[in-house]
Structure formats: C-alpha cells, structure tokens
Amino acid sequence: MSFQGSVEANCPSCQDGFTAPIWSFVHGGKDAALRDQAKAMECNLLLCPSCGAAFVPEAAWIYYEPKEEILAFVFPTSFKAEEAKWRDKMKADFAAMREALGDHLPIGHEPEVFFGPEGLAQLLELEDWRSDERDVMAFFAQDLGLSLYKASPAWAREHGAPSWFPYAGKTPTRDSLIAGIKKIVAANERLTAWSDYLAKLEKAEKDAGLPPAAMAAH
Ligand SMILES: [Zn+2]
Numbered sequence: 001m002s003f004q005g006s007v008e009a010n011c012p013s014c015q016d017g018f019t020a021p022i023w024s025f026v027h028g029g030k031d032a033a034l035r036d037q038a039k040a041m042e043c044n045l046l047l048c049p050s051c052g053a054a055f056v057p058e059a060a061w062i063y064y065e066p067k068e069e070i071l072a073f074v075f076p077t078s079f080k081a082e083e084a085k086w087r088d089k090m091k092a093d094f095a096a097m098r099e100a101l102g103d104h105l106p107i108g109h110e111p112e113v114f115f116g117p118e119g120l121a122q123l124l125e126l127e128d129w130r131s132d133e134r135d136v137m138a139f140f141a142q143d144l145g146l147s148l149y150k151a152s153p154a155w156a157r158e159h160g161a162p163s164w165f166p167y168a169g170k171t172p173t174r175d176s177l178i179a180g181i182k183k184i185v186a187a188n189e190r191l192t193a194w195s196d197y198l199a200k201l202e203k204a205e206k207d208a209g210l211p212p213a214a215m216a217a218h
Pocket of ligand 1: 011012013014015016048049050051052053
C-alpha cells in the first residue's frame with residue numbers, strides 16, 4: 001500500500017520546471033523494489049526531461065516497515081536548516097496518521113526523522129545485516145532445541161541488542177534467556193550480538209523482566 005503524489009520539481013542544473021510523480025508513502029515490507037531504492041538512496045530520484053540531470057526534489061516522504069517497527073519521515077537535506085519546524089510537522093502528521101491507521105501503526109515509539117536519504121539507507125543496511133545474523137542464530141537455536149523469544153525490533157535498535165533471543169524450557173524468563181544464550185554462544189562464538197547482550201542481562205537486576213515483545217503488526 002505504497003502511494004504516490006506529485007511534485008513541482010525544479011532541475012538544479014538547467015532550472016527547468018516540471019511536474020513529476022513521487023512516492024509520498026513507501027511500505028517497505030510490501031514493496032521490495034522500493035525498499036531497495038531507499039537503501040540505494042534512489043527513492044524519488046528524478047531525471048530532468050530537458051538535460052537528463054538526476055536529482056532528488058524538495059519533497060518529504062514517509063517510509064514504513066511494520067514488521068521491523070520502522071516508521072521514518074524523510075525530509076529533504078535543505079530542510080535541516082529549520083529542523084525544529086519539521087520535527088513539529090512530523091509530530092502533527094504522525095498524530096493524524098495514527099488516527100487514520102489506528103492499530104496498523106507501530107505505536108509506542110517515536111518515528112525516526114531523517115534529513116536527506118543517507119540516514120534511512122544506513123538504517124535499512126543495518127537491519128539487513130542484523131536480520132542475516134538473526135537467521136544464523138535461529139538456525140543454531142533450532143538445532144539445539146531452543147525456543148525463540150521475539151522482542152520489539154524498535155526496542156532492540158534503541159538498545160543495541162538483538163531482537164530475537166533463544167531460550168531453554170517452556171517459558172521465556174530472564175533465567176531461561178540466559179540459559180539459552182549461553183548454549184547459543186557456546187555453539188557459535190561468532191554470534192557476538194548475543195554474547196554482548198548476555199553480559200548486560202547477567203548484570204541487570206534479577207527482577208528486570210524481559211525486553212518488550214514484538215508488536216504483531218503486518
Ligand atoms: Zn535539467
């Protein structure tokens with residue numbers, strides 16, 4: 001459910017003005033090609049019909065990937081000069097979207113705000129890397145007969161933690177997570193995201209509880 005709007009673009013090379021369709025809302029979970037474009041910083045890249053120059057027009061757009069709890073507002077780089085104003089606009093737009101989309105929005109965390117395409121591209125690269133690492137961990141977990149606890153991906157990014165945790169036994173608890181992670185890192189010493197988190201988990205208060213669970217968004 002990505003959708004397009006249109007923009008009055010002005011070519012920075014030859015100053016020609018033209019109307020072009022641009023993506024105003026990209027659902028990265030449903031449109032793999034658009035997700036790839038965002039990762040390559042090519043989403044909404046326009047080609048001037050007069051001189052052929054490639055440029056990104058002065059238009060904001062939204063990137064949404066509910067499974068990974070990503071909601072990002074991507075403003076043009078030039079808007080950075082008035083950052084506070086655009087952050088306020090984001091908050092107002094986000095409130096309106098919440099009204100319109102209700103349960104389909106990942107609630108409970110602030111959207112990301114980027115000026116220019118680089119920040120989102122880096123976020124998506126990192127998510128891909130983390131998801132590959134997660135798949136390796138899940139493979140070992142299955143082999144060892146461990147279960148998986150799926151924590152909130154937004155929480156995981158914010159805390160530099162993995163988002164899936166292996167656990168031993170029937171119920172995910174702090175102790176069963178610790179037992180599960182010990183087995184995983186003993187089986188594969190390259191799963192450092194989990195060995196790093198194990199140290200944090202062991203240092204935390206005994207009654208600290210589990211990381212928040214992933215929201216069941218689609
Ligand atoms: Zn041009």
